Amino acid sequence: MDQKISALIDSYRDELVATLVRWISIPSLKDTPAPGAPFGGEVRRMLDMAMADASAMGFAVRDYEGYACDITLGDAPEAVAVLGHLDIVPAGDGWQTPPFTAVIEDGKVIGRGSIDDKGPSLAALYAMRAIKEAGVPLKKSIRMILGCDEESGWEDMEYYAAHADMPEAGFSPDASFPIINTEKAMLHAYISAPLATTGLKVKQLWTGERLNVIPGECKALLEGGAELAEKVAAYAAKVSLPYTSEITAEGVWVTAEGIPGHSAYPEGRRNAIGMMLLLLKELGVEGPLLTLANVYGMEHDGASLGCACRDDVSGPLTCNMGILHLENGAITATLDMRVPVTADLDQLEKNARAALEGFAFTTVEKKEPHHVPAEGELVSQLLAAYHEESGLDAYPTSTGGGTYAKVLKQGVAFGAAFPADEDLAHQAGEYARIDGLMMAAKIYANALLRLCAE
Numbered sequence: 146m147d148q149k150i151s152a153l154i155d156s157y158r159d160e161l162v163a164t165l166v167r168w169i170s171i172p173s174l175k176d177t178p179a180p181g182a183p184f185g186g187e188v189r190r191m192l193d194m195a196m197a198d199a200s201a202m203g204f205a206v207r208d209y210e211g212y213a214c215d216i217t218l219g220d221a222p223e224a225v226a227v228l229g230h231l232d233i234v235p236a237g238d239g240w241q242t243p244p245f246t247a248v249i250e251d252g253k254v255i256g257r258g259s260i261d262d263k264g265p266s267l268a269a270l271y272a273m274r275a276i277k278e279a280g281v282p283l284k285k286s287i288r289m290i291l292g293c294d295e296e297s298g299w300e301d302m303e304y305y306a307a308h309a310d311m312p313e314a315g316f317s318p319d320a321s322f323p324i325i326n327t328e329k330a331m332l333h334a335y336i337s338a339p340l341a342t343t344g345l346k347v348k349q350l351w352t353g354e355r356l357n358v359i360p361g362e363c364k365a366l367l368e369g370g371a372e373l374a375e376k377v378a379a380y381a382a383k384v385s386l387p388y389t390s391e392i393t394a395e396g397v398w399v400t401a402e403g404i405p406g407h408s409a410y411p412e413g414r415r416n417a418i419g420m421m422l423l424l425l426k427e428l429g430v431e432g433p434l435l436t437l438a439n440v441y442g443m444e445h446d447g448a449s450l451g452c453a454c455r456d457d458v459s460g461p462l463t464c465n466m467g468i469l470h471l472e473n474g475a476i477t478a479t480l481d482m483r484v485p486v487t488a489d490l491d492q493l494e495k496n497a498r499a500a501l502e503g504f505a506f507t508t509v510e511k512k513e514p515h516h517v518p519a520e521g522e523l524v525s526q527l528l529a530a531y532h533e534e535s536g537l538d539a540y541p542t543s544t545g546g547g548t549y550a551k552v553l554k555q556g557v558a559f560g561a562a563f564p565a566d567e568d569l570a571h572q573a574g575e576y577a578r579i580d581g582l583m584m585a586a587k588i589y590a591n592a593l594l595r596l597c598a599e
């Protein structure tokens with residue numbers, strides 16, 4: 146890339162860090178709406194700060210009634226979009242440093258929002274500033290859209306799309322490099338059936354609150370005593386998995402200990418509900434819990450549901466049971482499937498229904514996949530920019546999660562986390578590496594020049 150632009154970006158380093166610290170100081174969490182502040186006062190304050198900072202850099206800035214803002218460079222009618230967001234998830238527990246008073250340590254800025262998505266948004270904004278200050282003539286304009294509702298319902302982008310002309314192509318600095326150009330389809334279902342009256346008696350079972358979480362612990366109260374507890378211990382030894390039991394006056398409380406995680410990324414995790422189902426099968430459960438043990442068990446590829454499939458651009462289908470509740474003599478469970486782009490979603494739904502005979506099956510959400518071809522101009526130019534600036538291998542990837550990118554017809558997620566970075570988005574101790582943000586700014590400038598310069 147142009148040495149002048151690279152040097153300009155280097156010169157912004159201290160200012161970028163100071164601005165990020167200031168942005169982190171606003172806990173821009175969704176809250177009660179007020180006039181002009183559809184996501185609450187703190188989100189509004191964050192939006193005002195971002196617009197003021199962009200105005201001070203000399204950009205044209207427009208407020209979309211508190212839902213989002215856009216920051217434009219150039220006046221060509223065709224624009225390339227950069228989609229970031231200013232809202233955050235709650236801080237949660239476990240922080241060693243104050244989440245909203247950023248601490249700078251070992252070249253990192255630690256604080257809620259540092260990498261998701263305030264730091265990456267600033268990296269892209271400073272990339273735009275360098276292009277502006279270098280005076281590069283543009284054949285396409287650059288339009289950064291900063292949304293305020295990414296972590297909840299995406300009402301920001303809905304509003305924006307209804308009140309502005311949404312660019313056709315662009316990227317979202319809200320995930321990871323090298324690039325994510327494929328998002329799997331999604332199928333969410335609730336299934337339920339009355340408990341069997343024969344076989345092992347399950348008295349209590351209540352695990353999980355969210356479909357998209359791999360539960361880390363599952364507890365059940367079973368009818369029985371010392372003999373049952375011995376069987377649990379024997380099974381734990383046989384399969385080498387952590388099950389424990391406790392004999393009480395009401396029966397035996399059994400606990401299965403899994404490895405929690407996000408349902409779209411089951412590799413290396415262990416679903417505690419699946420563990421419990423297999424144990425219940427061993428102990429002689431009948432009816433729907435036996436069916437679930439047989440068609441789900443500890444599989445995360447949907448094989449026994451008749452749903453296993455994969456393709457080259459997406460990788461394999463994943464399937465997760467995030468909830469298993471026993472209430473009023475019936476069990477309710479959930480399925481969260483992330484489906485390869487070439488698969489037939491309706492057919493998979495039929496297969497799952499057929500495998501779950503005897504269950505009421507309610508599909509609550511069905512999302513089509515999103516895919517931007519790797520051979521096209523957008524993906525190939527972004528990958529070239531990434532490789533040229535970082536020297537790292539550039540290749541397209543897919544995700545089972547959702548990113549802002551699919552708001553655009555030709556949209557991809559592009560940075561700002563690097564493949565070797567630890568992923569702490571939404572967790573305690575979230576941080577952004579300053580060198581990583583600086584590298585991201587150069588990659589973004591390089592990419593925007595490739596797409597927009599005359």
Ligand SMILES: [Zn+2]
Pocket residue numbers: 230261262295319
């Ligand atoms: Zn984000």
